[in-house]
């Protein structure tokens with residue numbers, strides 16, 4: 001079942017000038033990698049709901065970590081604890097946590113580290129060894145949380161010299177050589193997911209990718225959020241990012257352009 | 258509350274209440290079952306059907322615009338046979354009317370679909386004439402009066418089912434089209450389909466949608482829809498199923514005052530998965546407030562005192 005209604009905000013936390021977290025209590029079972037669809041307005045504008053992944057799950061308290069990029073996310077950033085917000089969820093398939101038994105590698109880029117953080121916490125509580133490689137344009141977010149659950153943590157930045165320089169994919173090869181992972185999970189910009197996929201393909205490996213696409217309904221009714229998969233009756237198959245996804249295996253996705 | 262009469266008669270298609278859902282915005286109902294009681298819906302117009310399954314358009318399929326959205330889904334659907342086998346039995350569990358929305362590239366395709374559905378358990382066929390006509394250089398069937406006459410007549414001859422013809426707003430004279438639809442045996446007219454729209458990414462200097470343009474829906478189109486419903490109301494005497502940007506009970510009442518007998522919610526379902534229930538409650542509240550007992554009284558019930 002999914003919750004659809006209004007809840008009070010329990011907590012908010014500002015991470016830096018553009019990233020923040022908020023927490024709410026939801027009476028449903030939520031999995032890492034699932035998302036909620038937020039009504040991000042009290043004036044009707046913007047019209048469509050905003051999909052946001054869960055970044056933390058503690059009993060019934062669900063945390064979201066959000067980057068302000070426009071009107072909707074700015075509205076959410078302005079909410080304070082005690083304010084009400086309307087949301088629907090949990091939505092989507094989420095990550096499959098049953099495929100890892102011993103040691104996992106998590107890959108996150110930009111705000112894509114948000115759902116990866118929730119996943120890492122859940123895997124750690126299952127006694128899985130978790131290594132993480134996370135990349136940012138400038139300063140990292142949620143670094144403290146990653147330090148807590150990661151056995152090995154690699155933080156990469158394009159601009160901040162206190163961290164390893166460049167992109168996560170530059171360090172991936174070495175990390176994969178050093179350790180044996182029974183599952184790999186990734187979330188981040190499409191270019192990163194694509195580079196990760198190419199690298200894993202060349203090593204005969206695959207990852208669970210948490211993908212995103214513009215959405216309208218978020219519940220599988222409108223068909224605007226497609227992901228193209230290999231095989232199927234047309235030689236390829238259009239599936240719904242919001243319903244069959246947002247998690248897809250890297251070896252089943254067709255990256256266009 | 259209890260003695261309000263919400264029944265409407267769309268010329269043989271009798272709805273328990275005037276709130277229906279628009280084709281392409283409600284799938285086949287399954288996705289909404291967790292959120293609302295499908296028995297509460299007057300009728301469900303299912304995702305636009307074609308003879309064969311269609312994969313739909315490539316690339317980005319949506320642009321959000323001020324109080325609206327432009328879609329370029331491209332009629333992705335599992336085909337009419339899948340609908341008959343898997344979706345009709347599902348929908349029949351509920352006390353709601355089933356409207357099969359049919360789409361074709363040619364008149365023959367529309368006719369074939371009407372023939373197939375004629376012996377199936379659907380309550381109505383909705384002929385979507387906003388599809389591009391392959392024979393006519395891809396111009397929508399619904400924009401050319403001669404083509405409208407041809408396709409409506411042919412489909413009418415192919416089925417005894419209740420027939421709704423769904424009009425496109427992208428025409429010069431909607432009254433002329435509506436009259437032709439009525440004269441050729443349609444039982445009901447639904448409108449509006451989406452308004453043609455386009456958006457450009459100014460930094461890439463490229464249209465956002467691969468096919469350049471798509472269909473605009475949502476509150477942004479409501480005033481256009483109200484005007485066109487009113488035009489059609491003045492032109493024909495068959496019932497009207499009005500839609501375009503309905504989000505609230507007030508919006509629904511506005512459509513009925515303009516001349517609609519019943520209404521459909523489209524994009525509103527995306528923003529609020531329980532929109533059907535909320536709109537229905539809003540209509541009831543209005544009826545009580547205005548001390549009107551029967552919703553059918555609202556059709557064209559404009560105050561004409563100067």
Ligand SMILES: Cc1cc2nc3c(=O)[nH]c(=O)nc-3n(C[C@H](O)[C@H](O)[C@H](O)COP(=O)(O)OP(=O)(O)OC[C@H]3O[C@@H](n4cnc5c(N)ncnc54)[C@H](O)[C@@H]3O)c2cc1C
Nearest residue numbers: 035050051052053065066067069070071072073114212213
């Ligand atoms: C399944 C899913 C999970 C998501 N999880 C998170 C999350 O945990 N935290 C988070 O901060 N964001 C997340 N997002 C992205 C978030 O939904 C968008 O950033 C948000 O909808 C933007 O709304 P806005 O009104 O602030 O910006 P808009 O005014 O709509 O857009 C501002 C700018 O952001 C771009 N943009 C808008 N939507 C997206 C999108 N979906 N993907 C990429 N770029 C976009 C626009 O093109 C534009 O340039 C997720 C998206 C999806 C589909």
Ligand SMILES: Cc1cc2nc3c(=O)[nH]c(=O)nc-3n(C[C@H](O)[C@H](O)[C@H](O)COP(=O)(O)O)c2cc1C
Nearest residue numbers: 279280281305328385449450474475501502523524
């Ligand atoms: C994503 C989407 C898909 C649609 N698909 C169909 C369709 O298959 N057949 C059809 O007749 N109309 C289709 N429509 C048009 C709607 O049924 C409706 O006429 C239009 O959106 C106006 O109503 P609204 O503003 O309430 O959405 C679609 C609209 C949207 C937004």
Ligand code: FES
Nearest residue numbers: 216218220223242
């Ligand atoms: S957003 Fe509507 S089907 Fe995915």
